Amino acid sequence: MIFDMDGTLFQTESLLVPVYHKMFDILREEGHHEGATPPEELILGSLGMLLPDIWKRVIPNSTEAAKLRADELLLQLELEGLEQGIGVLYPGVVDTLKALHDYGVKLYVASNGLEHYVKGVAKAYGIAHLFDDLYSAGEYATASKVDLVKLLLDKHNIRSAWMVGDRSSDVEAGVENGQTVIGCAYAGFGREDELKGSSALLNDFTELLTLYKQAE
Structure with a gap:
């Protein structure tokens, strides 16, 4: 994922x-x-x-x-x-990631943010060790999320993955790279059609674990 x-x-x-x-x-x-x-x-x-x-x-x-x-x-x-401890993860993120990790799912981050910010968030909230790798546009100087995800897939020789995100750029990155897209509808930053093209929508992050178990 x-x-x-x-x-x-x-x-x-x-x-x-x-x-x-x-x-x-x-x-x-x-x-x-x-x-x-x-x-x-x-x-x-x-x-x-x-x-x-x-x-x-x-x-x-x-x-x-x-x-x-x-x-x-x-x-x-x-x-x-x-x-300073300012900021929070969404409810259920830590427990859900831990459960997926324990199931043997390989977890990655692909963000359009800056390298030190992306790694800083993962470190600050104690989730960095759950990920196989953290990819950011800041580190790899990619022009789009599509390119960043392609780089990640190629580097780790991944053929099948779920792209989980809340913006149209995440949907595009998943679809263009031939992967399944799980849209996160709880953040509320995007337009009404932001997640069009997703295979499933999450109204709560913990629903991801249920989806994974159903897919198994």
Whole structure:
């Protein structure tokens, strides 16, 4: 099973919202941003995208220097927040992953996030050891989730997998690579048709274990 991180395993807004406001306070102090902080909905609605695409939506008229500084600050503040214990996983994530791991399922992460952030979340919440590997666009410089998942599948010689995620990019990554897609409908960041093309939908992460047992 290949998991997205934000909006699938990690309740991203629990960390991202306080970090987002702090980031814009610093950007204003440093002269990289003027005026009010853009609405939280802009960044929450952009989860699953690559950072350059996120900033095109959140601060479209900003300079490249401002966007690069936003990259640095976002990672720095998120890692600081994780160290302080800010943020939570979705209910049932730890127990479900442990159960799947105990069943012998090979578990992976494929995220469009930055390498240190993705690994930082897994480490902070004590789930890193349950995964065979953690893949991020930040580490592998992939242009899309499709490319990242293909890289993962090829590297580990995987022919059959479930792609588990909450955004259309996860559905696309699974479908384009010929894998089964399990859509996570509980995060609520996406559009109504966000998970169109999924083989099954989860309204609670723990339902994944039931699906796996049925598939066996």
